[in-house]
Amino acid sequence: MTIHLTERAPATGAGPEAVSLRAVRRVHGLGEGAVTALDGVTLGFPAGSFTAVMGPSGSGKSTLLHCAAGLERPTEGSVRVAGTELGPLGEHALTLLRRERIGFVFQSFNLVSSLTAEQNVSLPLRLAGRRVDRGAVRRALAEVGLADRAGHRPGQLSGGQQQRVAIARALVSGPEVLFADEPTGALDTASSREVLRLLRAAVDRHGRTVVMVTHDPVAAAVADRVVFLADGRVADLADGLDATGIATRTTRWEV
Ligand code: ADP
Numbered sequence: 229m230t231i232h233l234t235e236r237a238p239a240t241g242a243g244p245e246a247v248s249l250r251a252v253r254r255v256h257g258l259g260e261g262a263v264t265a266l267d268g269v270t271l272g273f274p275a276g277s278f279t280a281v282m283g284p285s286g287s288g289k290s291t292l293l294h295c296a297a298g299l300e301r302p303t304e305g306s307v308r309v310a311g312t313e314l315g316p317l318g319e320h321a322l323t324l325l326r327r328e329r330i331g332f333v334f335q336s337f338n339l340v341s342s343l344t345a346e347q348n349v350s351l352p353l354r355l356a357g358r359r360v361d362r363g364a365v366r367r368a369l370a371e372v373g374l375a376d377r378a379g380h381r382p383g384q385l386s387g388g389q390q391q392r393v394a395i396a397r398a399l400v401s402g403p404e405v406l407f408a409d410e411p412t413g414a415l416d417t418a419s420s421r422e423v424l425r426l427l428r429a430a431v432d433r434h435g436r437t438v439v440m441v442t443h444d445p446v447a448a449a450v451a452d453r454v455v456f457l458a459d460g461r462v463a464d465l466a467d468g469l470d471a472t473g474i475a476t477r478t479t480r481w482e483v
């Protein structure tokens with residue numbers, strides 16, 4: 229069955245959807261060995277909202293993010309980001325859209341080890357052939373509290389600091405949507421808290437839309453609402469979690 233998340237009052241704002249997936253299926257491989265990672269997911273992420281995605285390992289969380297961010301193409305169904313349908317876009321147009329409208333943060337930071345923090349942050353602008361505004365790069369680093377680490381390479385930074393550089397890199401081009409796949413998964417408690425604060429600020433202060441995969445109920449409690457995946461389907465939705473991981477005002481659907 230189809231789930232229309234937006235028929236319910238969104239947790240924040242009442243604006244249009246920044247990202248929407250309609251009947252998205254994603255199958256890896258062919259024939260006997262085929263694995264259905266997503267099995268008909270219909271979801272909307274309202275602009276200016278913070279959604280956590282939870283679910284067991286292998287339930288399709290990363291695949292959901294990759295499809296929503298244009299990093300993987302769905303086998304069936306459609307994805308719309310900031311008003312643009314991704315399916316008809318060719319590789320070049322998709323790459324441009326990703327660079328300009330979408331930021332992505334990974335569990336393992338994915339910084340370029342030979343580049344300084346400042347060079348890592350300016351990399352998306354360079355790749356896009358945009359003039360690198362050093363002021364903007366410095367401001368992005370200052371925003372994540374690393375103005376004094378601009379010249380450090382990843383190996384000279386803690387895990388938490390590296391993830392903050394990755395967040396600055398994801399936000400420097402001013403994307404509407406930020407996806408984060410277990411961004412605190414490799415961090416200690418204090419660093420996790422700082423990363424969550426930055427993601428929350430991206431929503432509250434800058435009006436961005438954040439979609440974050442996490443295993444951690446404490447991290448999910450920072451979000452406005454939680455999507456639970458199981459076996460590639462939306463199993464449950466909650467308006468939020470309390471810090472103990474208890475879903476609040478949960479509505480259950482047959483799926
Ligand atoms: P999660 O992030 O929730 O752990 P994933 O989205 O990574 O789940 O994976 C969902 C399912 O798809 C799993 O069964 C996984 O093994 C499978 N899968 C993911 N990526 C690939 C791939 N590139 N090739 C084959 N199977 C894959």
Ligand code: MG
Pocket residue numbers: 289290291
């Ligand atoms: Mg994953």
